[in-house]
Amino acid sequence: MKAEIIAVGTEILLGDILNTNAQYLSKELAQLGIEVYFQTVVGDNPKRLKDTIFQAFSRADLIITTGGLGPTEDDLTKETAAEYFGEELVLDERALGRIQKYFKRTGRTMTENNRKQAMVPKEHGIVLYNDNGTAPGIIMEKNGKIIAMLPGPPKETMPMFENQVKPYLQKKQEYTFVSEILRVASVGESAMETLVKDIIDAQTNPTIAPYAKYGESILRITAKAKSEEEAHALIAPVKAALKERLGNAVYAEGETNxxxxxxxxxxxxxxxxxxxxxxxxxxxxxxxxxxxxxxxxxxxxxxxxxxxxxxxxxxxxxxxxxxxxxxxxxxxxxxxxxxxxxxxxxxxxxxxxxxxxxxxxxxxxxxxxxxxxxxxxxxxxxxxxxxxxxxxxxxxxxxxxxxxxxxxxxxxx
Amino acid sequence: MKAEIIAVGTEILLGDILNTNAQYLSKELAQLGIEVYFQTVVGDNPKRLKDTIFQAFSRADLIITTGGLGPTEDDLTKETAAEYFGEELVLDERALGRIQKYFKRTGRTMTENNRKQAMVPKEHGIVLYNDNGTAPGIIMEKNGKIIAMLPGPPKETMPMFENQVKPYLQKKQEYTFVSEILRVASVGESAMETLVKDIIDAQTNPTIAPYAKYGESILRITAKAKSEEEAHALIAPVKAALKERLGNAVYAEGETNxxxxxxxxxxxxxxxxxxxxxxxxxxxxxxxxxxxxxxxxxxxxxxxxxxxxxxxxxxxxxxxxxxxxxxxxxxxxxxxxxxxxxxxxxxxxxxxxxxxxxxxxxxxxxxxxxxxxxxxxxxxxxxxxxxxxxxxxxxxxxxxxxxxxxxxxxxxx
Structure with missing residues (x-):
């Protein structure tokens, strides 16, 4: 599956915001075995947004967008995708209720504009309810083309992708990609690479990628398999070989410090x-x-x-x-x-x-x-x-x- | 002037690298009064790279690229731009000499491939010598279209833009955008905004933008003018008003901490x-x-x-x-x-x-x-x-x- 990531927001084009969502989504899609061919950032401009989304559909199977789901007239991601699919947007009462509750909980006043955020595709859409903000996300799929539209703030984007989009995409993928991490200290970064070069070079599945920062080195072991268990089973002997080679220099596994x-x-x-x-x-x-x-x-x-x-x-x-x-x-x-x-x-x-x-x-x-x-x-x-x-x-x-x-x-x- | 920023590199599409160059360049171009319409990331793929660069030329006056200037066969940014302009690439002895020196200084061995990095346009190119790495950058301009090609690592990209590309672009702009920064402590972020809201709202040139982190708040005052002096003169009274209002809470100006x-x-x-x-x-x-x-x-x-x-x-x-x-x-x-x-x-x-x-x-x-x-x-x-x-x-x-x-x-x- 070929994918493109599109971020919608003038604030990114002004340099006020760093597009961290693109990195997060690229990593996640790589893990799922989905190839990302382009990342694009486009402003809140109707024509350029439409051109960008339509062009992406012409060359990719999957589009993931972030941003442009807000309540203002400039927020047009959903409307543009609906136009591509020839789909009508209708009010989703459940989404509206959740938005109303969110405003109540955070002590803010809901404006009439926020109703726009509860508009969803009439037929080919799946509503992704948002636990961390007002804008629900949407997945639309038709004729082999998929678009997943996510809100812009990373604290909303990331859990929505993780909990709702990833399982949806996983079902479509024949293979899954699983990574495990070894954290290495005590040996310099280049010394570490030399030490395990033959193991890295001998591998095709899993692959091993080294990264370095401030004295610490990281080895990421990534396996492609039909199930998570099978992937972990492929990783196990390679991880064991690396750990044996590096000995006590491996100070931890996974996300820690x-x-x-x-x-x-x-x-x-x-x-x-x-x-x-x-x-x-x-x-x-x-x-x-x-x-x-x-x-x-x-x-x-x-x-x-x-x-x-x-x-x-x-x-x-x-x-x-x-x-x-x-x-x-x-x-x-x-x-x-x-x-x-x-x-x-x-x-x-x-x-x-x-x-x-x-x-x-x-x-x-x-x-x-x-x-x-x-x-x-x-x-x-x-x-x-x-x-x-x-x-x-x-x-x-x-x-x-x-x-x-x-x-x-x-x-x- | 309309601009697009293109980052070339598969490692960004894999999520291994965060595209911080795009934010840096967007901010800098905004300061120069140049509007950025798109940021794009494309992999090291000849066809997709060519499509991306040619498309950007079809809709923008200025393209800034980062990456794809390396010594390998996949590094094709320069070749693609030369193709667009109908220009031949020739060996630049001075660039080659600098690359050879760089290798000597860092104790590494130069390979034959690195000669490729010293190839520059025969006619319409300006070579941007690189003090922080091997790949020189290039500016090409012809028929009202400009492309500035910069290396990928931020520690090479940023000084090259600042010292060589920015002055080149400044000469072309009728207006310049200058920012000054006030750093504010002691008052909470939202309290600070309330304190100076009337001053912010009353301004159109300069504009005032507040930012916040960990107890510290920042006020960025940005003026548009025909010269830097004029811009600073526009900023001066507004800065004085803010400083009077905030008093001792303003702990510094500019880039410090x-x-x-x-x-x-x-x-x-x-x-x-x-x-x-x-x-x-x-x-x-x-x-x-x-x-x-x-x-x-x-x-x-x-x-x-x-x-x-x-x-x-x-x-x-x-x-x-x-x-x-x-x-x-x-x-x-x-x-x-x-x-x-x-x-x-x-x-x-x-x-x-x-x-x-x-x-x-x-x-x-x-x-x-x-x-x-x-x-x-x-x-x-x-x-x-x-x-x-x-x-x-x-x-x-x-x-x-x-x-x-x-x-x-x-x-x-």
């Missing part, structure tokens, strides 16, 4: 923790605080930016700072030990480094970061040399600190 | 600062650390998540915690005073609150946050009640803490 994984490990193991940060300036602590309930185990965080603070708060020795400077293996070790000791936590984490742009020397360049982990009376310090801008270096160091913490917790368990 | 403004004030005033955070968990400190050189004045941050840490690190009294609980005006005051005193900073900032989803009571609900500012021996605590999810509450509290700090620094100066 490093701070969630680490927070859950800390909470499950009832391990108390304290964090001493220098260049990351609170990024590690605030990432952990994203997780609700973390207060049970996260005793405190110290952003000890100055040497004085490192000494006073963490008990780092003046002679260590003098001899090795603040960005050193030795100071990282004393920071991790010091924050655990002074806070009474069983685990101490420290980060000290040079985020730049200033402050680098030949011997200690911008990007040099030491991360210390103190656990069970033992302290390990790891040296990293990152490239990039100040905040990229900081983000990367924070991610790696959480990753080292994850591995330390695994060794403990 | 609250942490930058506050960091600069601290550095200019040589005021040392320390931050004690509870629910924000390091967000305020890490926002300040984004600013290079902040180490001169930011002595430290303490994420005192537990009562013990509040007592031990900051000297908060046990009886204050017992009597008023951790989320209280009294504890916020002692935290701000304590962090200043223990760190030796002249200013202390504290945040304590309930970010949720758990931990709220009827009396102290989720979203209740106290922010303390200790400066010059005087401590002020402000109570806020935010709505939203855990991390929205945290972001908002961090923003308001920085804003209170800004106002305290203004009062000092």
């Amino acid at each position: 490093m701070q969630t994984v680490v927070a859950q490990m800390l909470l499950e193991g009832k391990k108390t923790i304290a964090v001493a940060e220098s260049c990351t300036g609170g990024l590690v602590t605030s990432a952990l605080v994203e997780y609700p309930g973390i207060s049970e185990v996260l005793l405190e965080g110290c952003v000890t930016y100055t040497n004085e603070a490192k000494m006073r708060r963490l008990g780092v020795k003046a002679e260590t700072l003098d001899k090795y400077t603040a960005v050193s293996r030795e100071v990282a070790a004393e920071m991790a030990e010091g924050v655990a000791k002074t806070s009474g936590a069983s685990i101490g984490v420290s980060i000290t480094g040079i985020a730049g742009p200033g402050g680098g020397t030949e011997e200690k360049p911008v990007g040099l970061v030491y991360i210390g982990i103190h656990v069970n009376g033992k302290t390990t310090v790891t040296e990293y040399r990152y490239t990039g801008k100040r905040n990229q270096i900081r983000e990367r160091a924070a991610f790696y600190a959480l990753d080292l913490l994850r591995k330390a917790l695994q060794d403990e368990a | 609250m942490q930058t403004v506050v960091a600069q004030m601290l550095l200019e005033g040589k005021k040392t600062i320390a931050v004690a955070e509870s629910c924000t968990g390091g967000l305020v400190t890490s926002a300040l650390v984004e600013y290079p050189g902040i180490s001169e004045v930011l002595l430290e941050g303490c994420v005192t998540y537990t009562n013990e840490a509040k007592m031990r690190r900051l000297g908060v009294k046990a009886e204050t915690l017992d009597k008023y609980t951790a989320v209280s005006r009294e504890v916020a005051a002692e935290m701000a005073e304590g962090v200043a005193k223990t760190s030796g900073a002249s200013i202390g900032v504290s945040i304590t609150g309930i970010a949720g989803p758990g931990g709220g009571t009827e009396e102290k609900p989720v979203g209740l946050v106290y922010i303390g500012i200790h400066v010059n021996g005087k401590t002020t605590v402000t109570e806020y009640r935010y709505t939203g999810k855990r991390n929205q509450i945290r972001e908002r509290a961090a923003f308001y803490a920085l804003d209170l700090l800004r106002k305290a620094l203004q009062d000092e100066a």
Whole structure:
């Protein structure tokens, strides 16, 4: 099946809004095995809208539109599709009732215009009721052509597609496409690709696609099959092979992130923790605080930016700072030990480094970061040399600190 | 002038990439007074690419393309445009030299394919040299039709448009559109709109558009004029009226953010600062650390998540915690005073609150946050009640803490 995605809205053409719906729908259609040939954005202009929709029908089997279902005279998506199919629009009492209720619930006044939103095709239409806004969506199908019209705001578009359009399309597809995700840390992005290149190249179904951001890499494994079970069964051995190859570098599967994984490990193991940060300036602590309930185990965080603070708060020795400077293996070790000791936590984490742009020397360049982990009376310090801008270096160091913490917790368990 | 934006790339149609270039270019063209009628995304398919470009030429004066300038056989944007204009492509030695240098600099090996990227139109083309990648861009103009072809990666697209395409287009436009931005804090988004509604409604040139995010509001004032000076002159009185109405709530103009403004004030005033955070968990400190050189004045941050840490690190009294609980005006005051005193900073900032989803009571609900500012021996605590999810509450509290700090620094100066 060939598809086109059409977004209707002048605000996108003015650049006021980013067309995130197009990406979402493209991904979803790819998963269903439906090829998207064009994405188009057209303004609220009757002639251009009609040309766009009619042209799309001339070259595609499926059109998905977003927007243009509002109450104003400019909102003409439904009217244009009805014209293409030679269909009349009639008032749907149930849709009208839902719109009235929505206005009541949100304490706003319904205008006469909003009745327009309850107009639906007389014969070949399926009404998609909207739980998150006023405009119902519509699916029309006739002579092998399908159009699914969805409202514009993503919080309305996405659940309506997921719950009502996707099952409709799934029934028409012989094959389904299922993806699983492996999240990889600890190895650089290009190193990861090299490590698994032969596995990626040997695959046709499932396929494996690598993505990267800030130290983290993602492997998306996508299988084409006649059922979801069959797809998962195709994925299983490939996923196992990747996990065996990458070992402990695979830190999670599916939609999650490093701070969630680490927070859950800390909470499950009832391990108390304290964090001493220098260049990351609170990024590690605030990432952990994203997780609700973390207060049970996260005793405190110290952003000890100055040497004085490192000494006073963490008990780092003046002679260590003098001899090795603040960005050193030795100071990282004393920071991790010091924050655990002074806070009474069983685990101490420290980060000290040079985020730049200033402050680098030949011997200690911008990007040099030491991360210390103190656990069970033992302290390990790891040296990293990152490239990039100040905040990229900081983000990367924070991610790696959480990753080292994850591995330390695994060794403990 | 009527324009269309065409992105070339199958990865966008698969949903792997969000088409942010289209938004950027739409905004920029709107600023130049050029109307964008369509945004289209087409894959790396010769026939569909040709149809798309030829159709766009049939209805627009200006086409801006992104992508499809790569070294592979699928990259055909340049070839298709040359075909439309009846133009031959020839090797540009300077472009080739730059590509060779780029490969050398980034330590990669240049392949024979990359020579294709140095092919440029023989007659009606302007070569746009690329400082951030290998593919040069091209502008072609003939018989009143213009096409500007830009590379796909935003970090290449944006500077090339800004520095090379925009000046080219500006010369062709009778009118220019200039925007200035006011950044507003301290008043809620809807309160801000109400405050200045009459000024917004009374304007036609310049126009005023409000935007909002996390406690911050933005007012964009856009004027249409024959020159940039004239546009700024039209904006000036309207900006002055808005600033008078909003007073101290206007915290900055143009492209900046609250942490930058506050960091600069601290550095200019040589005021040392320390931050004690509870629910924000390091967000305020890490926002300040984004600013290079902040180490001169930011002595430290303490994420005192537990009562013990509040007592031990900051000297908060046990009886204050017992009597008023951790989320209280009294504890916020002692935290701000304590962090200043223990760190030796002249200013202390504290945040304590309930970010949720758990931990709220009827009396102290989720979203209740106290922010303390200790400066010059005087401590002020402000109570806020935010709505939203855990991390929205945290972001908002961090923003308001920085804003209170800004106002305290203004009062000092």
